[in-house]
Structures are given as C-alpha cells and as structure tokens.
Amino acid sequence: MRTTVGIIGAGPAGLLLARLLHNAGIDSVVLESRDRAYVERRQRAGILEQGTVDVLRGAGAGERMDREGLRHDGIELRFDRRRHRVDFPALTGGRSVMVYAQTEVCKDLIALQLEEGGPLLFETEALAVEGADTDRPRVRFRREGAEDVLECDYVVGCDGFWGVARSAVPDGRTFERTYPFSWLGILADVAPSHDELVYARHDRGFALLSMRSPSVSRLYLQVPADTDADSWSDEEIWDELERRFETDDDWSLRRGPITQKSVTPMRSYVHEPMRHGRLFLAGDAAHIVPPTGAKGLNLAVGDVVTFARALAHRTATGSDDLLDAYSATCLRRVWQAERFSYDMTTLLHTAPDATPFEGRLQLARLDRITSSRAAETDLAEAYTGFPIG
C-alpha cells in the first residue's frame, strides 16, 4: 500500500488531520488499532476551545456540533463555600468555549472520512515506523493477522501516549511530572446541577461539574493515585461530590443513575522534538497535560492544523520552511498549555502531603483571580485558548 501521508491513530488528532489533508487535496491512509465502536465510545474530553470550534467548522465538520453543542460563556470557581463566575466574552473580547464531547467529534469525523475521504482502517495495528530519516518512510502494520507495509512520503504519529511512533524519534528529550492523585469520572443520567462548569477547590480534594447534554451530567472527583473505580459505591460518590461543592447559598447537587465510572491518572509530559526527518508527532503522542485545564484535545487540534498548513505550503511552493518549523511552532503553544494545566491543577487539588500553608496559598491565589481583572483575564485567555501557529 502507498500514500502521501500515513497517519497512525484515529483519535481526534488523526481523524482531523485526515480531513484537513483531504480538503487540501492531499491523500492519506489512517491506521487504527481499535474497532470503530471503541473509538466512538471512549469517554474523554468535553471542552472545545474557540479555535478548535472554528477549525472544525472550517473543515466542514461543525454541522452537528453547531446544532447539539452547548456554547459556554464562563465557568464557576468554587472555594471556601463561595462561588465566583469568570465571564469569558467580557474578559477576552468575545471568546467562549463549546461543550461537545470528544466521542461526538470522533463520530462526526469518522462518518465524513468514510463517506468522502481516503482509507480509514480499523483493527489495524502499527508495529513500527521505519526509515523516518529517508524520503520514503514506511509504517509496518498488522491487519487480520497478517503483516504489511504502508509506504509514505510522510508519517504522522497520532497514536496517543501509548503508541509506537514516538519511539522512532531518536535522541529525544522528555520532560515529565506525575501527580499523587487521579480523577474518578462519572457519567450520570441527570440534568446538570448548574448551567456552566464548576471547578471546586476543597480541603478534601478537587471536584468538577461538567455535562454532556441538558440531561447528562459528567462529574469528576480527585481521588488518590491508583484508586480502583469500583471501590467507590454510587452513594459514596454523590456524598463526596456534595461535600466538595457545598456553598453558603441554596445551591444543591442533583443525583441520578450513574452509567459509567472510570479513573484517569494525572500526568504532565512533553517529548522534544516533535519531528524526526519525515516522521511528525501530534497530540498525546508528543505531550500530555493533566485534564484540569481542558487542553489535551485542543492541543492535538493545534498540532495537526500546523502540520496540514505546513504540508500544503510545501505542495504549493516547494518550500520545506513550515515543515522545518513544525516542532518549534507546536512546542511554543504546548508549553503554554502545560503551564496553564499545571497552574490549574496545583491551584485546585489538595496533595496528600499538603501543609496548611499551601492550602492558604491556594486560597490567596483564588482570591487574587477573583478580585483582580488582570489575573482573571489571564485565566480566561488561557482557558478559551492560545492562538494556533
């Protein structure tokens, strides 16, 4: 098999890249190790930055998002039993975010790809990238029990944190931090208890109220690292959420049947550079952020937009300039997202060894954000997204 761009992985990064390349008249083949149902059901991100929304619309993948997605103009910060709303459009010159689940983004992009795009091969596992430093890189893969090779002009590793592409970038440097806590996430068939997201700091730990639709709530609880999701009963989860969201006014948490439970570890990770020869890394394959800032999917989108633009530029002009700048261009935005995600995480979580001094500092940081327009604007600008490119 032969193609211009071999794409490993059909998460948001790989699927959007295939769509952007198709729109630019560049052919690609996507290899995905899992089956379609698995990719379409994997519960993960929920928040799309303004720039991500604009990219999906521009790629012709925004129709259902515009119908079913929920535009959000702010978030609530909750601490010390107090509530403070951060008004995004007022602080950023009109920017907002969209609540539209990653599962739905993937479903929309898969449907478009199968209808109009190049091959998207599920249950096809990439085994290795070879010849990245030649002008004919190859992806060795296994499909239906047999090994085969995809010959390419370029390979883009969109295969997530556990993929194979990153190991084909020699002499890379990694920067990493793990956190001594995880998130226990639930989906519940109950209307969200608030019409915007609530990020709560509590001495017992962080809690987040989010949603998937007007009738489905998505909630997260900080739990110790290595927690088994089944060790928490549904009632214990609701009781703990209630404690952490407590306020002095009459706000209350609606309970409902929990339909899904899972635990996500928290990690910060960056691999530099994001390119070796004709192999490019994009999305979680190159970097991970703790989810507190809602940045992971949005970073993946920025990477593939940068790559698609660079390759279209090369096709139009013959110049490798933008491809050569790919890693540095992406990493600048990646590190801003790493910084913000780290700040949000340390602002809102209670580490197991946290001292009362650190608790007071968190409250002072929150007091600053909620009483200084400059500090609040800094948060609003970062949350609604850094420019791509």
Ligand code: FAD
């Ligand atoms: P992935 O989605 O991991 O996709 C990689 C794909 O490659 C997978 O389909 C995998 O099966 C496939 N693959 C792996 N190895 C191979 C192989 N060898 N061969 C072929 N295929 C392979 N981000 C946000 O922006 N906003 C949020 O609100 C947010 N919330 C989150 C909440 C949680 C609980 C979690 C876990 C994550 C959250 N994220 C959020 C992060 C976001 O989900 C990820 O950053 C995003 O999925 C990255 O997309 P990706 O395409 O790079 O990687």
Ligand code: DHB
């Ligand atoms: C969601 C996840 C996040 O990490 C976040 O910061 C906000 C919302 C969500 O899954 O809805």
